[in-house]
Amino acid sequence: MASDRRRLTPEERREQLLDLGVRLLAERSLEEISIDVLAAEAGVSRGLLYHYFGDKSAFREAVVRRAAADLVEQTAPPSVGDPVERLRHSVTAYVDFVDANWAGYRSLLRGAASDPALKAVYDEAFGQLGERVFSADTGLIPDTPAARLVVRGWQAMTEQLVLAWKSGESEVSRGQLLDLLVDALPALAVTLPAE
Template sequence: MSTTSSGPRTRMSPQQRREQLLDLGVRLFATRSLDEISIDLLAQEAGISRGLLYHYFGDKVAFREAVVRRAADDLVAQTEPPAEGDEIAKLLHSVAAYVDFVDANYEGYLSLVRGAASEPALRAVYDDAFRALGERFFDIGSSIVPDTPASRLLVRGWQAMTEELVLAWKAGETDLTRDQLLDLLVASLPALMGALPA
């Protein structure tokens, strides 16, 4: 069976092709652990040779790091709060986007969290994303999260708690609905801030 093209094929630049392969790697990240996302799998999914992938990424470690970096960048971008709205609405938007990202990319996200404990390259990506996500809570509004050393420490703890609760929720370890989980997470940050000494 033959197919006919409706127009001339556009040749991609090396950078465009690399970006396309990274996008495919991030799609695989949604349903597979990092150990399952290999050069062989991506070559098969993309219909290209392993050699071409090595040309774009160097080796499998660099490829995996590039995929994780892209996924982390996507997470940071997706959780950006809106410019308008009150502080609680902005907080809810960011937390809901985080929950939805973990929900949609559970296998890859879970393996990133686990891998960050033992692999320095993954740890660096994880730490960069964790820091960017935490920093935005100080931009949402000072009436919820004042920018002090104590509140910064509390935000780090709240982030770790949030990650743990969301992963447990996704794993089915609780009967909470998504909305109940969001209510719990959004209410807990101002409550922690309220415990700070005056």
């Protein structure tokens, strides 16, 4: 009887291991996801993981890079529709992502504060998320140097408010949080100087 299982290509195996690393990151901190843990969860040898990722730092960076790519992908706004509703879609997806990946998201922020490679991944994702405000042609805010500064500030505020909400530091409901975040960007946009 022939087996339905086929041997994975090296790239498919690497992708499978990264997917597992990201799933583990949703429930555990980055520090808790070691080569040993991943090898045990995947049912593979440590040597195979070292073959694919080189060392623990490279493995963690690859997992964080994949998680960041997932965040960027999952928060993509619809390509058409009312600008505020498109923004609400993205902000809602961001809150959902942080909520579902709480341990990993917090450890990503801690790691980015101390590890230059993780900071580079974080900065790249942060930049992609902010660039959407301008590249998605939302019509919410003009593309000017002042507007770019305001968007960066709004992003930082959004991240801090979501972290405080998720940590239980606020009694604001999820709906109230979303309204606050979505309403803040257009409100900031009206304060921009005419260019």
